[in-house]
Amino acid sequence: MGNLTKSQIEELAIHLENAELEAYEVTKITDDFPDMTYDDAFDIQWEIRRRKEERGNKIVGMKMGLTSWAKMSQMGVEHPCYGFLADYFSVPEGGEVKHDELIHPKIEAELAFVTKVPLKGPGIHIGDVLRATDFVMPAIEVIDSRYKDFKFDLKSVIADNSSSSRFITGGRMADVSDLDLKNLGVVMEINGEVVEVGAGAAVLGHPAASVAMLANMLGERGEELPAGSFVMIGAITAAVQVNKGDSFCVRYQDLGTISGKFV
């Protein structure tokens, strides 16, 4: 159930999307709309998605966010969230991320699942996800909350497409049966120095649990994850702030590396 009118949803979608497209900060929207509900927050996100599609952008994947207990407590929120990935968010492996197009980007080491059959919640579990997975591959997410100083609550961040801004995928694809997903290690380096390390279980105890949660959350809106979906599972490591000129590399156990540079 929502408390905002259709025109308020549209205005807030334009407000947040303009902040994304023109790279400026805004205050969290619940300051001005304290009665907004989670349904309102998702309606705003889906309206931003609709506006992009109307302009000809393609939606190329989905991301889960705030999927580690450490990150939820760090950001002061109590549940994971999801967002969509538009075509222009994609940066090629080894490529350059333009810092000036973003506000205060941070990078996160993630994994992506690519599905081969549809997943529709409710009731999707880890086993369903593993059976539905075509392959797993490494991914790095560049998050860039549009909120000043990354200060938000869960409703505000959902409306802001869960801070999605850029992503990079690459490395090596693998079958889930060839991976020990819970123990899969990642090492993040910035300018050649190790800044974060982690293992797959940091994400909701098992990376596939994140994809299951996404299917179940989408199911609440009558939506599904179609076959061929690219889904980023959320951060295995803490998010690390990056500056113009920084180069980064994430090494994934059994899955190769992804690197790039902020210019």
Ligand code: 0L1
């Ligand atoms: O985990 C994430 O991808 C981040 C989701 C939004 C929260 C944040 O901006 O830190």
Ligand code: MG
């Ligand atoms: Mg993320």
